[in-house]
Amino acid sequence: MRQELHLQNILLYDLCIADYFAAMDEIDRKIACLLAEDARRSLADIGGVVDLSPSAVNERIRRLTASGAIQRFTVEADPVAFGQDVLAFVFVALNYEAGEAAFKDFIAACPNVLDCHHVTGGWSYLIKIRVATLSGVEDFLQQLKERRFLARSETMLALSTVTEKPFKPF
Amino acid sequence: MRQELHLQNILLYDLCIADYFAAMDEIDRKIACLLAEDARRSLADIGGVVDLSPSAVNERIRRLTASGAIQRFTVEADPVAFGQDVLAFVFVALNYEAGEAAFKDFIAACPNVLDCHHVTGGWSYLIKIRVATLSGVEDFLQQLKERRFLARSETMLALSTVTEKPFKPF
């Protein structure tokens, strides 16, 4: 029983957490992989690959989704086709007086921001943005300035892209 | 006739190209948006939002996919659930003797590489990788070194993530 072990001993509790994730076996991994390649494959089709019935596959997908391992079904879109031609990376040294929480809220709400990570090194945050034109980059920086988030910043433009893909299980 | 215009005049030809992309109207944009949020929505459901019949919606999705504006149907997966806990950015100054094409091939084939862009500034490429552990970062750098791709490099680890999402039309 998980709960008993938990009450007994924190180490065993940790094992149970690990076990919770380990509930995902090779088959789940394979299913997630197949869905990442093409989320429209039928359950029967997937079942043919992993040697399970459609219902069993369905149940596994349900579990993967419920546990958050699969976060959502979506489409990959071409930024250029949607008029977002410019890709840039902005390094930010935060002006902490303006409030780190406010900064995070702003970033999280900004549709142009694709990535924002707290990073090691001389900068506090690394931000990846997609905008329609170069002036979109300027607008973005201007917004950061207006809100007093910037102590210092540096911007790199992406000239071309070798590869750009969301995380996929493999 | 497009072809006649093309033969007449290069400017008109350009207009035709623009027209090709402009074939995507606000409804297509909205549909792509809805699919990005949840690719499993039914055609009827989407049709309800954009005020079209399921068949019309289906036809539009088919066109969006065929034109490449929608690149594929996929799932967003949680890297941590799949054991890829470490996110890092590697800046590379390329040793051009080793061959830029070989570098690109290597990068494109490497499953750990999520992003790789040619960028402005002091570095040639910015690479985003996901690996299971810190030693995975070392392994990656080691591989670049072995192949003589590195003139110089610098690595930033992501300590935490404010937001991380693939491009979505909006």
Add this chain to the structure above:
DNA sequence: AATTCTTGCCGCATTTAATGCGGATCACAG
């Protein structure tokens, strides 16, 4: 101004896929 032609849409019929559920099997704990 009249007439093709094209394009996009609707709505229904058909086909395909997903879902829900009862019963069988297996692993494991008591």
Add this chain to the structure above:
DNA sequence: CTGTGATCCGCATTAAATGCGGCAAGAATT
């Protein structure tokens, strides 16, 4: 050895996607 839980299968049901004929609006042609 027996009970318990989890997972699976297979079928019946429900829901969704697909395919196609016909219609209507707008553009191009004459």
